Amino acid sequence: xxxxxxxxxxxxxxxxxxxxxxxxxxxxxxxxxxxxxxxxxxxxxxxxxxxxxxxxxxxxxxxxxxxxxxxxxxxxxxxxxxxxxxxxxxxxxxxxxxxxxxxxxxxxxxxxxxxxxxxxxxxxxxxxxxxxxxxxxxxxxxxxxxxxxxxxxxxx
Amino acid sequence: xxxxxxxxxxxxxxxxxxxxxxxxxxxxxxxxxxxxxxxxxxxxxxxxxxxxxxxxxxxxxxxxxxxxxxxxxxxxxxxxxxxxxxxxxxxxxxxxxxxxxxxxxxxxxxxxxxxxxxxxxxxxxxxxxxxxxxxxxxxxxxxxxxxxxxxxxxxxxxxxxxxxxxxxxxxxxxxxxxxxxxxxxxxxxxxxxxxxxxxxxxxxxxxxxxxxxxxxxxxxxxxxxxxxxxxxxxxxxxxxxxxxxxxxxxxxxxxxxxxxxxxxxxxxxxxxxxxxxxxxxxxxxxxxxxxxxxxxxxxxxxxxxxxxxxxxxxxxxxxxxxxxx
Numbered sequence: 001x002x003x004x005x006x007x008x009x010x011x012x013x014x015x016x017x018x019x020x021x022x023x024x025x026x027x028x029x030x031x032x033x034x035x036x037x038x039x040x041x042x043x044x045x046x047x048x049x050x051x052x053x054x055x056x057x058x059x060x061x062x063x064x065x066x067x068x069x070x071x072x073x074x075x076x077x078x079x080x081x082x083x084x085x086x087x088x089x090x091x092x093x094x095x096x097x098x099x100x101x102x103x104x105x106x107x108x109x110x111x112x113x114x115x116x117x118x119x120x121x122x123x124x125x126x127x128x129x130x131x132x133x134x135x136x137x138x139x140x141x142x143x144x145x146x147x148x149x150x151x152x153x154x155x156x
Numbered sequence: 157x158x159x160x161x162x163x164x165x166x167x168x169x170x171x172x173x174x175x176x177x178x179x180x181x182x183x184x185x186x187x188x189x190x191x192x193x194x195x196x197x198x199x200x201x202x203x204x205x206x207x208x209x210x211x212x213x214x215x216x217x218x219x220x221x222x223x224x225x226x227x228x229x230x231x232x233x234x235x236x237x238x239x240x241x242x243x244x245x246x247x248x249x250x251x252x253x254x255x256x257x258x259x260x261x262x263x264x265x266x267x268x269x270x271x272x273x274x275x276x277x278x279x280x281x282x283x284x285x286x287x288x289x290x291x292x293x294x295x296x297x298x299x300x301x302x303x304x305x306x307x308x309x310x311x312x313x314x315x316x317x318x319x320x321x322x323x324x325x326x327x328x329x330x331x332x333x334x335x336x337x338x339x340x341x342x343x344x345x346x347x348x349x350x351x352x353x354x355x356x357x358x359x360x361x362x363x364x365x366x367x368x369x370x371x372x373x374x375x376x377x378x379x380x381x382x383x384x385x386x387x388x389x390x391x392x393x394x395x396x397x398x399x400x401x402x403x404x405x406x407x408x409x410x411x412x413x414x415x416x417x418x419x420x421x422x423x424x425x426x427x428x429x430x431x432x433x434x435x436x437x438x439x440x441x442x443x444x445x446x447x448x449x450x451x452x453x454x455x456x457x458x459x460x461x462x463x464x465x466x467x468x469x470x471x472x473x474x475x476x477x478x479x480x481x
Contacts, residue, residue: 001164001165002164021164021165022160022163040157043157044196045263045264048261057237060267063195063196063267064267065191065208067210068191114262130262132386133264134261
């Protein structure tokens with residue numbers, strides 16, 4: 001099928017690329033642009049490992065077509081740190097030891113970022129609900145929730 | 157890794173172009189709203205359209221308004237997240253916001269739309285699998301074959317409709333505005349569902365959902381109960397909606413995820429039309445409903461468990477409504 005020219009805004013930079021209509025945002029981010037922080041897990045929208053921020057909302061990039069992403073502001077895990085300083089969520093994950101194998105971590109942090117964008121002071125239950133679409137098979141949820149709550153608390 | 161099949165893609169900026177493209181494709185095109193259902197189906201090769209038509213450039217599909225005369229008008233691209241959080245919906249039909257907040261996880265609610273949820277395809281354990289998983293078996297009824305892998309010897313498809321918002325819209329007596337290449341029409345939600353698991357909704361090849369209209373609110377009580385394995389993500393093992401208008405002595409119960417469409421038993425609802433609604437009447441009603449529904453072993457949870465839970469959730473709904481003696 002004919003490739004299309006698409007301009008994607010990823011982590012503040014613009015990329016003009018040619019993609020097939022069937023290319024998912026995840027494939028383009030990982031394979032064309034080299035943002036391999038977003039992970040390919042189930043590839044069917046169940047695990048949340050591929051989550052990226054699209055206009056500030058956690059979005060499953062494995063279920064999103066790249067051709068539909070023109071004009072959207074996409075942020076991947078690589079785009080969270082500013083001026084070589086980690087995002088508070090990234091720092092909190094390190095401080096709380098909220099990482100085991102690390103595969104779910106980018107998606108977890110992106111979904112946590114999305115949650116705090118919309119609800120800066122969530123309760124523990126709201127954090128758990130906000131991260132329910134991100135699966136951690138090391139089952140290290142307690143420390144992940146603790147890290148997100150620590151960031152929310154530090155903002156108050 | 158699940159690569160999508162090849163397809164052409166168009167994103168028209170007018171709904172009439174969408175309908176004429178659909179008419180030209182005559183069944184070989186798919187309409188894409190949020191994509192949370194369609195993209196998965198395409199990855200699983202249960203749907204392989206030649207053309208995908210994106211709807212996101214149609215500004216008229218994003219409206220959401222309420223009036224006492226017309227009711228709640230929700231355009232088809234309104235996301236589940238908007239439904240769950242918008243004051244217009246929460247103030248007038250909190251049950252709809254509640255159901256939307258129970259679909260999938262946050263990410264699905266950001267992408268998923270009300271039109272897409274309404275059209276959610278029917279599924280079963282066999283059908284909802286990857287092409288690789290199904291490869292060693294011949295196609296089932298829904299995939300054009302003549303076998304059923306979940307109900308041994310079944311001569312027809314028993315895939316289950318499980319849209320949470322779809323079943324609540326059904327209980328609220330909504331109507332669906334459908335746009336086709338030749339005309340626009342409104343159909344009642346009862347007519348919208350066919351009851352056939354293979355082609356479960358009444359949409360012709362050239363038609364697309366434009367909006368959903370929920371009749372104006374009346375004083376009453378409405379709740380949606382979703383039975384599922386975890387607190388998020390999963391499709392329902394069972395859904396129970398109660399919409400009650402005590403002033404009119406009208407009580408609707410809609411059961412979801414046990415058939416090809418949401419089920420309502422209007423003849424049984426007459427049991428509840430007594431001067432005083434008591435627990436014993438509700439119990440009789442729940443028993444009758446449970447005897448009518450036929451959950452099958454094609455989604456998670458045993459048949460007995462799901463039947464029992466149907467009765468319990470009906471009673472719970474009426475208790476929460478205030479029937480205590």
